[in-house]
Amino acid sequence: MKRIYWNAFEMNCVGHINHGLWKIPGNKRAHYKNLEYWTDLAKTLEKGRFDALFLADVVGLYDVYKGGLDTSIKEAVQIPANDPFIPISAMAHVTSNLSFAVTFSTSYEHPYGFARRMSTLDHLTNGRIAWNIVTSHLESADKNFEVKQYLDHDEKYDLAEEFLEVCYKLWELSWDNDAVSLENNDCYASPSKVHKINHKGKYFNVPGPHICEPSPQRTPVIYQAGMSERGRYFAAKNAECIFLGGKDIDTIKWFIKDIKNKAFSLGRSQNEIKFFMGLCIITGLTDDAIREKIELYKAFWSVEGNLAHYCGGQNLDLSKYEKEDILNGSKVTDILDNLRKIDGKWFRVITGKPVEVVNQIQSIIEETDIDGFNLVQFHSPHTFEDFINYIVPELQNRELYQKDYSPGTYREKLFYGKHEYKFNNFYYNPPKDI
Template identity: 45%
Template sequence: MPAPKKHILFNAFNMNSVGHINHGLWTHPRDNSSDYNTLEYWTELAKTLERGLFDGLFIADIIGVYDVYQNSVETTLRESVQLPLNDPAVLVSAMAAVTQHLGFGITANLSFEPPYLFARRMSTLDHLTRGRVGWNIVTGYLDSGSKAAGLHGLAPHDERYDRADDYLELLYKLWEGSWEDGAVLRDRQARVFSDPAKVHKIIHQGHYYQMEGYHLSEPSLQRTPVLYQAGSSPRGQQFAARHAEAVFISAQDKGEAKRAVDSLRRQAVEAGRKADDIKIFAGIAMITGTHQQEAQDKYDDYRRYASPEAGLAHFSSSVGIDFDRFELDEPIHYGNSNAIQSAASSAQANAMTKRKLLERFKLGSRYPTLVGDPSYIADELESWITDVGIDGFNVSRTVTPESFEDIADLIVPELQNRGVYKTSYQEGSLRHKLFGAGDKLPSYHAGAQYRKEKEPHDHKEATV
């Protein structure tokens, strides 16, 4: 009997803003992304995604503005290149209230979030969603954000990950070690809500972070949220191999993607984990219709509204280069970027000129775009899974809401007919849905070592 086929995972990739990845499409007459600052925009999106059995809504975020292109924010503001931009975390409670299974990957920049308060915010959301929360760990790449936060500028690339390691260690102590299982009794008769002997003070003296105190939240279903990460530089992959449970990669072709996937899985094993302990998602856009010509017509229609220049302005800040200074075919030296190193390395390896970049961004996006009927797109998705070894896709929006509606109504049924997409949700937390191994971090994950052993302690003296 043949083994069951691997199910493809889908995250909807979005941002609490008008423009996200496919720039310029907010001008399309059927697009409603200008309503991003209304509750109904997000609750209707969440219901559409759950109807399509999406695994999660991955909400991107940045701290700062894209001001490298032309040394200004003019194009950024005119084209709404992730500006204006609202907080991603405050959306989740409303969307959780109208769904039962959809997961939420929340981007938060640890460089600007005090760990003690951030730990409480994520525990709170994990409680309110009944364990459907993940955290996309980012360290920042915009100099403008650091300056706006009162710093002198962005710290060196690898140092940002050193700081992240310290930050994660502190969070693990709070989430995993401060409150034991069984600490919360809710015993009305004995007048004991929490057992003091099972709640422990955390004392952390790291290189970057220090604290002494108790985690403010009782344990949530997952304790530690599902850990997402998106860095593909050598230092970013090292960090992912130790911490990440899901990694988002950006690659223009399968060869580039496979090299990243093989490296990530190898390093996970070297870190004492299993190769498949990390779910890997590739960024992609999909434009479909009931037949091939309808999909092509839709793509041609979208292109008339897209803004390649806005895509270029976005990419300028991603690699720290003002492309406005270059002629169309002038060679560009990308150097050792202090922003997104993997993006700069890829552009350098492919000798990307300004002309090539504008052609790549013809739909305003830096991600591969699949255009075709559901059968064609399903073939392509299966090929990425089989040939590259990824687990699923972060699907960027084009025209909203129809891009996600088309996936739910046309592509998902095709994948289900092939046996490569679930037909119902599994019960349980986001972590259990993704891995099928329970709600908590596995025992061999780096964060599990901070769990408190069940032994008697004076809560006033206990430390982790």
């Protein structure tokens, strides 16, 4: 059986994906603003041998449902939400092997400052950092960042391509490997080995050089999560790890096949990409214990919160339509029924005792050829604790989960040892005067 990677899926907010469940007695989601929440989580995940903590983020507001923000605010639908970057250095300090994938949008900030932020985290984590690239789709984000020229969906990916090109040049070309020499008492770094990048493009003009010396990975591991046609092309061109949307097996299989074909046509090896899907697990040692958890989650499930999230993401206010109206090929009543179910959102839900759960996971792996999973929470931190206590031992018995960490950076852990980012061989041709 091939190596399978496991990420914990989180967000620096109260209500991430499964809305309303923060109200469950004992749920610690409201403690997201306390540093101990994050350091305790990191220690738990490393004890459970998770590969990484995947931090989602959003910089806009879900303000479409019922024409405003009221529902999102009342139900804590990704508001309030703090910066996902800030807790990482503290979590890295209390762990040695857990990696961190953090989401950042290319649409609103400048690549020069962002490249510095990522290099800093790569240094502080000793090479355990990844960047999940998004382009953002909420109109409220465009307004709050005072975007002067609104870009359509595909144009945002054009900007993202150049954003990456600037970052690649700063990370990979600005400093020679031997630019810093601590043995040389005359200077910290050799000026002749630190270069400007002289980037001039449609969206950015960045002379450089990079303000940071090379970090352990130089370029962080690149994740991407866009599933549109343009997003899949972008992923096939740039990403090392791809987080797939959808819960239907046939959909996941189609996404993987399509992206692999695109990557191959662009000159990439299919072995250079790892595919991840979202997964929710409800488990216990007895049927009664599992049933109690399901009923508990149903009792606190917020239909209004899930409606606010869905409508914001679709830019579609369902409150304006009748139940029998057809939208995007589905009746409004069917959409509503789907949002009422705890297994009816964006990710596949598996319930059962440990052997039953792992049987289903193994079946998914065999059917889809998936490389890993982002584990979604219902109850913080009980979902992760249940997974570690009940599911991990059975996964390990079937060699579907690591028993110990391998050495090296996050990229080296993903790609079996020494592995450098191959941007020079494929992603763009650097100007000859650099």
